Amino acid sequence: MPGRLKRTADQNASDVLVVGAGMAGLIAAVEAKAAGATVLVIDKLKSMAEEKVRPILPGGPGNDTARAGGGGIARFENTASVEEMLQKHMDQSWGRADPAIVRAYLERVAADCRWLRDDLKLPYNKRNRTVGLGPGLARFLVREAARRGVPMRFETKALKLLTDDAGKVVGVQARGAEGKVDYRAGSVVLATGGFQGNQEMLVKYVGPEIAYGTTLTGCPTNTGDGHLMAMALGAQMINLSACHIRTMDAINAWGPSREIENIYPRGIYLNMECQRFLDEGTADSDMIANAIVLQPGHKAMLIFDETARAAFPEEWKRYQDKEKTILHARSLDDLAAKIGVDAFYFGHAVSSFNNAVAEGRAHLLPVPKTKFAVKIEDPPYYAFYPVLPGLNHPLGGLKINPQCQILDMDNQPIPGLYGAGTIVNWAFGMPFKLGNATSYKGSYHAAMSSGLAAALTFGRIAGHEAAAEAAKKSAVGSS
Numbered sequence: 001m002p003g004r005l006k007r008t009a010d011q012n013a014s015d016v017l018v019v020g021a022g023m024a025g026l027i028a029a030v031e032a033k034a035a036g037a038t039v040l041v042i043d044k045l046k047s048m049a050e051e052k053v054r055p056i057l058p059g060g061p062g063n064d065t066a067r068a069g070g071g072g073i074a075r076f077e078n079t080a081s082v083e084e085m086l087q088k089h090m091d092q093s094w095g096r097a098d099p100a101i102v103r104a105y106l107e108r109v110a111a112d113c114r115w116l117r118d119d120l121k122l123p124y125n126k127r128n129r130t131v132g133l134g135p136g137l138a139r140f141l142v143r144e145a146a147r148r149g150v151p152m153r154f155e156t157k158a159l160k161l162l163t164d165d166a167g168k169v170v171g172v173q174a175r176g177a178e179g180k181v182d183y184r185a186g187s188v189v190l191a192t193g194g195f196q197g198n199q200e201m202l203v204k205y206v207g208p209e210i211a212y213g214t215t216l217t218g219c220p221t222n223t224g225d226g227h228l229m230a231m232a233l234g235a236q237m238i239n240l241s242a243c244h245i246r247t248m249d250a251i252n253a254w255g256p257s258r259e260i261e262n263i264y265p266r267g268i269y270l271n272m273e274c275q276r277f278l279d280e281g282t283a284d285s286d287m288i289a290n291a292i293v294l295q296p297g298h299k300a301m302l303i304f305d306e307t308a309r310a311a312f313p314e315e316w317k318r319y320q321d322k323e324k325t326i327l328h329a330r331s332l333d334d335l336a337a338k339i340g341v342d343a344f345y346f347g348h349a350v351s352s353f354n355n356a357v358a359e360g361r362a363h364l365l366p367v368p369k370t371k372f373a374v375k376i377e378d379p380p381y382y383a384f385y386p387v388l389p390g391l392n393h394p395l396g397g398l399k400i401n402p403q404c405q406i407l408d409m410d411n412q413p414i415p416g417l418y419g420a421g422t423i424v425n426w427a428f429g430m431p432f433k434l435g436n437a438t439s440y441k442g443s444y445h446a447a448m449s450s451g452l453a454a455a456l457t458f459g460r461i462a463g464h465e466a467a468a469e470a471a472k473k474s475a476v477g478s479s
């Protein structure tokens with residue numbers, strides 16, 4: 001157990017100060033506490049234990065943890081060797097992911113998920129999502145941190161990092177109910193999420209297409225505060241062009257690629273000019289969403305028929321509010337009228353695709369369909385409309401080393417400063433051309449990946465390392 005800063009009457013001093021009470025911050029806090037440190041967590045929002053949040057839905061309160069679908073942290077066993085999975089990450093990231101970071105993640109993510117299940121006793125539902133999905137997870141984490149003796153100050157916004165004469169981070173200035181307060185700490189963990197709520201940063205780092213062509217499903221209150229505070233001390237940002245974008249419906253922000261995942265590849269995606277724009281058989285949710293960003297009106301329709309629908313009755317049954325999100329009609333003309341597009345171009349798009357399938361040349365179309373190329377010919381016909389690109393959060397962020405120390409432009413750790421969660425970069429992806437269509441490929445969904453799992457693993461590392469650094473400082477200070 002590391003040595004500790006002496007507990008004083010000063011309730012604003014701690015060994016480890018964690019900024020941000022999402023998955024990454026609260027896991028870091030629990031871990032630092034377990035390592036023997038005194039810990040304080042601050043967050044600019046109200047406690048998620050008190051907020052009524054619906055997962056995924058755009059708008060309303062909630063940090064990204066509370067908005068999450070609650071999947072991705074049941075990765076209890078590795079799906080392949082670490083070397084194989086690492087290679088997959090490097091391939092899918094165009095060689096740009098940091099292999100040391102990805103390795104640190106892959107080597108421990110399964111054990112960390114088991115720790116969450118077996119030690120912290122996080123409950124899972126039948127589909128291996130957390131009970132209560134993201135909101136359930138967020139409530140669980142706040143309760144668990146409190147139960148372990150971690151004090152939390154909500155509605156307390158970090159404004160800037162405090163440093164000593166040597167440039168070491170020694171705390172944070174924040175504004176809360178008592179006005180501006182300096183919180184002193186042996187080390188600081190920044191876990192303030194992404195910058196999806198900061199339009200200036202989105203345009204600057206990710207580009208106007210994504211900034212203006214998406215619907216924001218991530219929390220708008222994650223405004224890159226931690227990034228800006230760290231950059232003010234010279235921190236390095238990397239791999240900034242990619243975001244986690246996924247397809248969604250306009251009502252609940254669920255989407256075809258996740259919820260009717262076997263039906264959608266058997267359909268075709270059309271843009272509002274009734275043109276196909278990507279290979280539906282191979283594209284996943286992120287690829288499709290990135291492609292939709294670049295289509296007219298930033299929306300699309302997914303067309304399929306009764307044969308495709310009837311083949312997967314469970315998926316169909318499960319899809320919520322489908323009467324509002326999936327139109328149907330006995331004829332293509334009637335379906336076009338319901339969508340509000342020109343019936344001639346709509347019918348032509350479907351029949352020319354069907355002809356290519358009949359001639360066995362769907363894979364040779366200018367926009368090929370290389371898998372699940374089946375005719376759309378069995379009424380009623382269905383249109384999942386509109387399919388929108390939902391922006392969850394950026395993937396690029398602060399550069400860290402495998403100890404979760406935030407690095408400066410010379411790749412040197414900024415003393416006393418750690419990062420975990422969406423604020424740090426660990427995955428990479430970028431748009432690419434496939435025929436005449438722009439699509440997307442990235443490492444966010446390579447082996448064993450998930451945003452929550454990354455927040456878990458890097459949160460644990462950051463909490464542990466921050467506690468160790470605070471203890472070292474304390475030992476030096478008291479000698």
Ligand SMILES: Cc1cc2nc3c(=O)[nH]c(=O)nc-3n(C[C@H](O)[C@H](O)[C@H](O)COP(=O)(O)OP(=O)(O)OC[C@H]3O[C@@H](n4cnc5c(N)ncnc54)[C@H](O)[C@@H]3O)c2cc1C
Pocket residue numbers: 019020021022023024025042043044045055056057063064065066067068069070071072073156157158159191192193194217218219221222223225226391392393420421422423450451452453455
């Ligand atoms: C709609 C949606 C669905 C998702 N679904 C999944 C899923 O099913 N599975 C999965 O693995 N991942 C999913 N993700 C990703 C996952 O939610 C994130 O990777 C994860 O929650 C990131 O956690 P975090 O702690 O970094 O950020 P957050 O949970 O957003 O926490 C950051 C916290 O920092 C606080 N903060 C910000 N600035 C300040 C400041 N200046 N001072 C004090 N506090 C501050 C914020 O208020 C916030 O509470 C989803 C994301 C979204 C948006």
